[in-house]
Amino acid sequence: MKKKEVHNYTYAYEQIRDQILSGKIDPNTKLTEEKLAEHLGISRTPVRSAIAKLEQEGLIKNKRIFIPTQTDIRHIFQVRMLLEGFAARYCADYISEDGIARLKECVKIGHTGTTEDIMEANFLFHQIIVEETKNLEIVHIIDRMQSIIYLLRKTVVLQKRPHLIEEHAAILEAIVSHDGNLAEKLMIEHLQKDVEFSIHRLRM
Amino acid sequence: MKKKEVHNYTYAYEQIRDQILSGKIDPNTKLTEEKLAEHLGISRTPVRSAIAKLEQEGLIKNKRIFIPTQTDIRHIFQVRMLLEGFAARYCADYISEDGIARLKECVKIGHTGTTEDIMEANFLFHQIIVEETKNLEIVHIIDRMQSIIYLLRKTVVLQKRPHLIEEHAAILEAIVSHDGNLAEKLMIEHLQKDVEFSIHRLRM
DNA sequence: TTTTATAATTTTGTATACTATTTTATAACA
DNA sequence: TGTTATAAAATAGTATACAAAATTATAAAA
Numbered sequence: 001m002k003k004k005e006v007h008n009y010t011y012a013y014e015q016i017r018d019q020i021l022s023g024k025i026d027p028n029t030k031l032t033e034e035k036l037a038e039h040l041g042i043s044r045t046p047v048r049s050a051i052a053k054l055e056q057e058g059l060i061k062n063k064r065i066f067i068p069t070q071t072d073i074r075h076i077f078q079v080r081m082l083l084e085g086f087a088a089r090y091c092a093d094y095i096s097e098d099g100i101a102r103l104k105e106c107v108k109i110g111h112t113g114t115t116e117d118i119m120e121a122n123f124l125f126h127q128i129i130v131e132e133t134k135n136l137e138i139v140h141i142i143d144r145m146q147s148i149i150y151l152l153r154k155t156v157v158l159q160k161r162p163h164l165i166e167e168h169a170a171i172l173e174a175i176v177s178h179d180g181n182l183a184e185k186l187m188i189e190h191l192q193k194d195v196e197f198s199i200h201r202l203r204m
Numbered sequence: 205m206k207k208k209e210v211h212n213y214t215y216a217y218e219q220i221r222d223q224i225l226s227g228k229i230d231p232n233t234k235l236t237e238e239k240l241a242e243h244l245g246i247s248r249t250p251v252r253s254a255i256a257k258l259e260q261e262g263l264i265k266n267k268r269i270f271i272p273t274q275t276d277i278r279h280i281f282q283v284r285m286l287l288e289g290f291a292a293r294y295c296a297d298y299i300s301e302d303g304i305a306r307l308k309e310c311v312k313i314g315h316t317g318t319t320e321d322i323m324e325a326n327f328l329f330h331q332i333i334v335e336e337t338k339n340l341e342i343v344h345i346i347d348r349m350q351s352i353i354y355l356l357r358k359t360v361v362l363q364k365r366p367h368l369i370e371e372h373a374a375i376l377e378a379i380v381s382h383d384g385n386l387a388e389k390l391m392i393e394h395l396q397k398d399v400e401f402s403i404h405r406l407r408m
Numbered sequence: 409t410t411t412t413a414t415a416a417t418t419t420t421g422t423a424t425a426c427t428a429t430t431t432t433a434t435a436a437c438a
Numbered sequence: 439t440g441t442t443a444t445a446a447a448a449t450a451g452t453a454t455a456c457a458a459a460a461t462t463a464t465a466a467a468a
Contacts, residue, residue: 075341
């Protein structure tokens with residue numbers, strides 16, 4: 001019988017991460033350990049651990065929220081194209097029935113849901129494909145990039161990039177019909193369009 | 205004029221990492237903060253930071269040196285094949301003169317050097333190709349995997365996997381002759397052979 | 409006014425003490 | 439002998455104090 005009390009450093013990590021990702025912390029403010037600690041009602045020690053982790057994940061740099069350059073984004077998405085392209089190809093052969101059902105649901109929400117729903121569904125569409133590889137290393141790498149990916153997802157959804165959902169539908173279709181080459185190709189093109197649209201819209 | 209005094213947590217990180225990678229710490233011992241701190245002549249605080257970082261890099265898990273399963277290794281090398289395959293393809297078009305010269309040197313040492321030299325040259329051969337992409341995201345991902353990669357490199361070099369250096373030479377030749385497709389294909393096959401050989405030899 | 413030097417302040421890095429938790433050893437029981 | 443319960447020891451998590459470093463404010467000089 002294990003009571004898993006959550007440690008303060010986990011609490012601090014999740015709180016700070018979520019506040020950054022949801023835009024609740026102004027990107028220009030300097031994140032000082034003492035203020036964060038005071039705000040969360042804990043001491044500096046667990047806050048330090050949390051910041052260290054967030055720095056390693058690239059969300060924070062020099063105690064400030066990290067805002068990536070155009071080049072940073074292109075590099076990150078190059079990695080996404082390679083890993084998620086592979087994942088899509090893999091899915092065409094090995095995806096589970098449950099995976100297909102969940103992907104279909106994501107596409108459906110993409111057509112009918114609220115903005116917030118669409119944000120979540122877009123995240124999930126990619127997440128499901130990645131997780132279906134059962135490769136935890138890939139899952140972790142994508143996970144570590146979520147902060148930056150979130151920025152772009154916000155842009156393409158809020159500013160309604162054309163054909164976003166149709167592209168998801170096409171990728172799903174390629175997977176369902178076991179066409180791995182096509183699934184990979186479509187995934188790479190899809191991510192490429194996200195980058196170009198976002199970089200243009202964010203005026204980078 | 206900035207005097208960059210190295211902090212204790214950096215010192216601790218490097219010391220512990222190097223001791224693990226060089227096999228100076230028995231893989232079965234439990235890494236306790238206090239003993240490490242005492243051994244390094246510093247307090248627990250910077251040691252804690254160092255361990256946290258090493259845990260995130262996958263070198264340590266649950267305060268013990270992490271020994272990957274066969275599946276872990278296959279997953280990590282799947283990522284390597286994707287990223288380094290891309291890197292090799294990229295090099296065929298864009299590698300610098302200096303890069304080619306350094307790769308040639310690695311192949312040469314592979315034929316003539318001591319075991320230790322060959323270890324270093326093998327590391328460098330891959331490292332140079334990865335760095336030539338100028339994609340820091342890819343560089344960092346590969347970097348975070350070095351602990352596991354090191355294990356396999358040790359195996360293939362010490363146990364003299366056949367054709368190891370010849371494969372490097374073939375990859376280099378494909379790069380020099382600007383054949384990106386071939387360079388990628390050879391790199392993937394090369395890594396695949398490393399995995400199969402090592403998993404067999406390590407009896408996993 | 410701008411620039412530079414110095415002082416004051418803030419913030420981080422480290423040590424240490426204390427508490428909570430986990431692990432290990434010991435003893436009681438089946 | 440093996441299993442479970444309890445005590446003890448070891449270890450990790452946290453708070454806090456203080457020192458070192460970085461940052462900011464202030465004053466003096468050009």
